[in-house]
Amino acid sequence: MTQLFDTALKDNNLFSSDPYKGGLSHTESHQVMLQLASSIDLQKIAQVFYRQLRAKLNLDGLTIKFSSGLVTLGEPEKSNNIKTLDQVSKHTIFATLVYSFSKVLSLREAAILNDLHRLFKFPLKNALEFHSVKQLALKDYLTSLGNRVHYQESLVRLLSQAKRAGEGFGLLVIDMDKFKAVNDTFGHHEGDKVLTATADVLRQSLRESDYAFRFGGDEFCCLLPGSDNLVNGKIAERIQDFMNKNPILAKHKMSCSIGSTMYQYGDTELSLFNRADKALYAAKQNGKNCYKVA
Known part of the structure; x- marks a missing residue:
């Protein structure tokens, strides 16, 4: 209880009229979803997500790992405060996200991260599927080099x-x-x-x-x-x-x-x-x- 009380005071939520005390409010979630719907290109959607994280959390860097590669944003090497979360579809991990923070997250910040991570699931899945198709279109059929x-x-x-x-x-x-x-x-x-x-x-x-x-x-x-x-x-x-x-x-x-x-x-x-x-x-x-x- 002490940790919850301290976090609430620090984040100035103890007397908030907003009934949602977890991570993002419904309005914030909706705004994030609209931003994430702006593109299906992997690099662009990763940049959008990175900006959303930076706006709400003390994020140093983000690495998105998937079967055929990875996307790195910011400076993940700067921090030892690492949070690794998987993205799962039909009981299969299709991506792993490594979040690097400049400080240890409070309970509220951890809830915000979980909400953002959850909202990113389907935009990321769609972007990775599009990326996979695009990569095939950029490969030489015989040698698998770029065409x-x-x-x-x-x-x-x-x-x-x-x-x-x-x-x-x-x-x-x-x-x-x-x-x-x-x-x-x-x-x-x-x-x-x-x-x-x-x-x-x-x-x-x-x-x-x-x-x-x-x-x-x-x-x-x-x-x-x-x-x-x-x-x-x-x-x-x-x-x-x-x-x-x-x-x-x-x-x-x-x-x-x-x-x-x-x-x-x-x-x-x-x-x-x-x-x-x-x-x-x-x-x-x-x-x-x-x-x-x-």
């Missing part, structure tokens, strides 16, 4: 960050050497194995922050946030090294040519790609199985 649409979206985002915050990034354009000969000699089924093996090589070679795409046919692209020419070169070397070690690619004596460039002030989507493509052409002209910078 050309995903490349375009990612490039636009990186260009925007570069212009706004000066965050540079690199681009590698990769073309398989003599891939047509594999298709002509062994058939498209074997050619598909070569493409899938190349995708595995790219996944092995890149950092966690990097992105790989099948641009079309036997051409691939990699976007490398926070890179520089030295890092670009090391990744290109890793790609060619892993290609030599891959059993399927080694069997067909497959190699690749790589063109590299870095974002430069004033670049557009086209100017950046054309510069990397020019470097790729130079690598092809230089005898293939090499790496050139533009």
